[in-house]
Amino acid sequence: MDLSDDVVAVPLRHPWRWISGGIATALLLSFIWAVFSATSIQHDIVTKFLFDPRILIGMGVTVVVTVVCMFIATVLATLLAVMKLSDNPLQRWLATGFIEFFRGTPLLLQIVFWGYLGIIFPHLVLGVPYTDIVFLSGKTSDLIPAIVAGIIALSLNEAAYSAEIVRAGILAVDGGQVEAAKSLGMSSSYTMRRIVLPQAMRVIIPPMGNEFIGMLKNTSLLQVIAVAELYTASSTISAANLAQIELLMVSGFWYLIMTTVLGVPQRALERRYGRGFEVVGGRSAPRAFKVGKR
């Protein structure tokens, strides 16, 4: 028998992938058809408001609030996670209390609370207690405008959720890594920063991508305290022209675009922190199994 080098490897066929994919596509197309052919929906209104300046500005506010909140939340979450894993019982207790409190009450309630802070404490004074030293004082509604109240509310709530994600990531790093770092004379903060967290990132990023998308959508809750984000913009317009469904489609369209675009930086981050891990069983592995002409 001639054992030539020219072996043709036939990949395994997956008929069910094609069948289920076909069914899903058919369902999706018929849904889109139903929406576009519904006479109750005025499509010209949808297209007219899609690029309305108020909508685009609202979208900008949504993006800014989302990014700022996620940044603050991630920093706080890392701090909380490290505190919760600390040897110091007071730190553990504080972190646990914070997490339980902000996870245990509805986000909407927290937003309204921060939004109405001005009613509970009409005046804010920042200074040294029992002295005349005052750094800052004024009406609460001036010092904390709605958008700041919204950012505080969303960040604190998100920090509580993300803290558990970061903690899980830290716990996923092999204990031998910390031992090796210690044996080289690294301090515990240096070890956390250079050895543990970079490895934890691999575990943290996918669920944090989820959190990012959740945050983007949750900014719409800020409508209740009148922050001019995307959903507020669209509902203000529809309150005037009564085209509720059409404007929901407008904002829905943009939310979908934004959440889709978010996947790009996530994949880049996953690649960045996957370095050194993807070698076995990853992209580079199948090369060894390639058969055929050279």
Place this chain on the structure above:
Amino acid sequence: MANLMVDARNVRKSYGSNQVLNGISLTVQQGEVLCIIGPSGSGKSTFLRCLNHLESINGGRIYVNDELMGYRQVGNVLHELKPQDIAKQRQSIGMVFQRFNLFPHMTALQNVIEAPIGVAGIDPEEAKKQGLELLAQVGLQDKGDHYPAQLSGGQQQRVAIARALAMKPKLMLFDEPTSALDPELVGDVLDVMKSLAKAGMTMIVVTHEMGFAREVADKVVFIDKGVIVEQGKPKQVLDNPQETRTKSFLNKVL
């Protein structure tokens, strides 16, 4: 006694009610190689980890290079050192682990130069130069930009040795450095360790490689149930053991 590198006196360690080290006393002179043998669970790893204060001890004293490890003695009272002082003490003690524990997100060279740059504060260019020299010393000059996952077990362990050497330690601790390796890879790692010993490095090696102990060790210590049962020259302990526990252990491993 000026060149005493390790002086362990009556070291005790327990986890809860489990007394793991039951008064271990031993000394290692500068430039000596000490091999520790003993059955699984006898406390060999625990003893090594006490030497660089990865574990705190419950009794006794450990001096490395004339410094009391982990504590400051004032009169009759021991005060635990601050974390940064303990970290400082660890810098002069290199440790090599059974499962390598390389940093998987860094290349071989980055693994080697991380502590010199970040902890010892050496200039990055200089650290890189020294790192490449160390990799060459362990026979891996062309693997500097490989990630650990791209290296064989034996190569990983040699990178780990280079990483420990990069901090210019006065003492090297090896905890079963070859027992996670395929048999054909053991030799390369042992060769690196032999040349280190020849170059005058003070080493404490927990190992099951009796050939290595016989060839390289100045002294062999047999530990069982947290106590030293027998110690002496390798020939004496390995070929002519006096204690029945040593004899039965050697019968099992040889």
